[in-house]
Amino acid sequence: MSEERLITRNRSGRGSHSIPWLFVLAVVLLGTVFFVPTPYYVTRPGSAIELAPMIDVEGGKKDESGAFMLTTVRMGEANLAWYLYAQLSPNAELMKKELVVGSGESNEDFTRRELAVMDNSQKIAEAVAFRLAGYDVKIENQGVWVMGTIEGMPAKNVLQIGDVIVAVDGRPTREAKDLLQYLSTKKQGDQVEVTLIRDGREEKRTLTLAPLPDSKTPGLGIRPDNKQEIIVPKQVSISSQGIGGPSAGLMMTLEIYDQLNQEIDLTRGYKVAGTGTISPDGSVGRIGGINHKVVAADEAGADIFLAPDDAEGPVSNYQEALETAKRIGSRMRVVPVKTVDDALAFLKAQKPKSSYSE
Known part of the structure; x- marks a missing residue:
């Protein structure tokens, strides 16, 4: 009987020591499942x-x-x-x-x-x-809406999604085609002054034009849309x-x-x-x-x-x-x-x- 009780205690001891390892393993698995992207x-x-x-x-x-x-x-x-x-x-x-x-x-x-x-x-x-x-x-064009910026291009980290470009070098840009037409007269390395509306305030930024990834024509590197005022x-x-x-x-x-x-x-x-x-x-x-x-x-x-x-x-x-x-x-x-x-x-x-x- 004493031997049997001793064996039982030893088994119990081994089981109690294994519990923390099972817990750690469970935490690791849960962390992997729920936090690994x-x-x-x-x-x-x-x-x-x-x-x-x-x-x-x-x-x-x-x-x-x-x-x-x-x-x-x-x-x-x-x-x-x-x-x-x-x-x-x-x-x-x-x-x-x-x-x-x-x-x-x-x-x-x-x-x-x-x-x-x-x-x-x-x-x-x-x-x-x-x-x-x-x-x-009434539908009136207000400017060029910045709906995204392209990595590695001048607009990145300067312009924000939601900005509205209303002029470049003082020339009004009421819609995207106005912006594209003006930039088509420029070359890589030229600087332009961009007038924009951000959170209701007018601001200005100077950007140096760089070749766009697809066309290689000089540009700012934005994904544009037309911002319209609808009354x-x-x-x-x-x-x-x-x-x-x-x-x-x-x-x-x-x-x-x-x-x-x-x-x-x-x-x-x-x-x-x-x-x-x-x-x-x-x-x-x-x-x-x-x-x-x-x-x-x-x-x-x-x-x-x-x-x-x-x-x-x-x-x-x-x-x-x-x-x-x-x-x-x-x-x-x-x-x-x-x-x-x-x-x-x-x-x-x-x-x-x-x-x-x-």
Whole structure:
């Protein structure tokens, strides 16, 4: 008996000494899984958010029996855990970092750019909606919007995303083509004085032109867009809750127009989700991650999903959305739209949901 008890104590002792090593091993493994980065971002379904609480139009009405909903994608840097999750989940996918964040661009730059694009999308949505409602809208070019800077070029670490270039060497640059035309008269090594608006203040910077990576022509090294002032006759307040990107343009247009329109409830009692960029002429453009947005809309109980019927890729956003809806067994009706008029025509043709027998 004494020998047996001695053996038991020895075994117990060995086990107690092994516990700390198991704990250390577990901590190391968890640290590896959750803190070791990968060269990927992971994207997955976000949410479907009702727009009426987010948008207020002066003198507008909010008597929708249904709802217009924007849809989002969750995106973040993929640690090893998210990498493994994306390998197993049909509703998550990996994207190489360089396809999400530009060369030399920080996460802060990416966020700033996405919010700037969202702001521009809101203004265009206002313009399109007010024009549809019969109001006069003024659109004036304000300058060249800096939407990114190129690593190793003069603008890097001097200009910021969101800066608006209003003049170069005292010459107005109301749109990107004005900037490009003037710089085409210069040569590598020439210095130019850039006048810009940053956070509402005018500032000046002197930059030395360098050959652009692709064309080798002298330039600043920015990714430009046109900054426009859009003036509508009524006040519009949009609380986008930190959502970035241009893909809510179509749905914001529909919500603003519905608040301006006094004749018909465009929702017809349905939960109408969707996505797509909006252009000043009312055309609807392609977006990324539509498969995730379909899942988000379905989980939120949407009845209808409006999808861009574009020709920019081998497969249109509409076809992607339709395939995803079939894969997850969704009962949503997926509707192709090329313009905001297509969306309005479809919605106006629907019988109110209450007229259907459940």
